[in-house]
Amino acid sequence: MKQSPSSISSPNSTAALICAIILLILLRPATALVRLHGSSFSFTFIDAPARFAVPVDGFGACGSLYVANTLDACSALRTNFSADRVGTTTGVRFVLIERGGGSFDRKVRVAQDAGFQAAIIFDDQDMGYLYSMIGNPSGIHIHATFVSKMAGETLQKYAEGEGECCIGPPIEENAGTVLVISFVSVVIIISAIAAFLFARNCWILRNGGRRKPPRMDREEVEILTCFIFKRAYLTTKHITETCAICLEDYQDGERLRLLPCLHEFHSACVDSWLTKWGTFCPICKYDMNSSR
Structure with missing residues (x-):
């Protein structure tokens, strides 16, 4: 018996839609904020904290930002902290590193060995999205986060000036965000189910009379x-x-x-x-x- 396309594809489409929503929620990288502000400028960027590094607590971390003298941090970094600015919140020293070659955890270890308390690694390509860095967490006790190429170039421009760099803790989903995501997900799922039921009922009404044997009163x-x-x-x-x-x-x-x-x-x-x-x-x- 030939079946209506709607009656065949709708259940699979609904299941695929539900799986896509779940994957988008689960695979969305944790996000924080990198702020760079001074007397005449202020910038805020979305970042993706490294999975293998020490997470930032609820108070965040602020301090001076330096550019790695070997930008991709594939070799030992030279440091000169004599010019540390005063007035920073925690005195955390940040180092800005380009993604380049080498693993993420190695770059963070090079920064740690040089005396930095946090590493900001920026992408060397315009990917249009961020992802959480992965690596071996063994022996790493500093913060690390990943930002876009545009954010890295901006931070590089204003690093070692009078500005202060801060990274915040991962953004937790507040009640409003959870409610919106839940509402949208429920609406999409209900709409898909309703479309399937409507298509199935229309098909039954259209073809039911053909299968029903004629009878006499x-x-x-x-x-x-x-x-x-x-x-x-x-x-x-x-x-x-x-x-x-x-x-x-x-x-x-x-x-x-x-x-x-x-x-x-x-x-x-x-x-x-x-x-x-x-x-x-x-x-x-x-x-x-x-x-x-």
């Missing part, structure tokens, strides 16, 4: 000829000895019904047949509708 059956069987009728031309529906022999006094095709049956047997299973004679397939 009780009133139409009652007007067909009936008679009481007697053995003497067996000598006539059109009377048989057995009901072709129940396969029981006729007994004197039983009520038989005669169809227009001159085939007779137990009245109860043929009445049930015509009102439930079809409008044709069980023997010759004569259609009762043709005689109306």
Whole structure:
């Protein structure tokens, strides 16, 4: 039986939609904020904290930002902290590193060995998205985070000036955000289910009548000829000895019904047949509708 495309694809589409929503929620990288502000400028960037580094607590961390003298930090860094600015919140020393070659955890270890308390690694390509850095956490006890190429170039421009660099803790989903995500997800799921049910019901209504066998009304059956069987009728031309529906022999006094095709049956047997299973004679397939 050929099925409607809507009845086939809708359940799969709904399941795929639900999986996509779940994956988007689960795989969305944790985000924090990198702020750079001074007397005449202020910038805020979205970042993705490294999975293997020490997370920033709820108070965040602020301090001086330096640019790595070997920008990709693939070799040991030279440091000169004699010019540290005063007035920073925690005195944390940040180092700005380009992604380049080498693993993320190695770059962070190089920064840690040079005396920095936090590493900001910026992408060397315009990817349009951020992802959390992964690596071996063994022996790493400083903060590390990843930012876009644009953010890195801006930080590089204003590093080692009079500005202060801060990184905040991962942004927790507040009640409003959770409510919005939940509401949108529920609306999408309900809409997909409703579309599937609507398409299925339309298909059933459109095709249901084709599969439903035609039947006769009780009133139409009652007007067909009936008679009481007697053995003497067996000598006539059109009377048989057995009901072709129940396969029981006729007994004197039983009520038989005669169809227009001159085939007779137990009245109860043929009445049930015509009102439930079809409008044709069980023997010759004569259609009762043709005689109306």
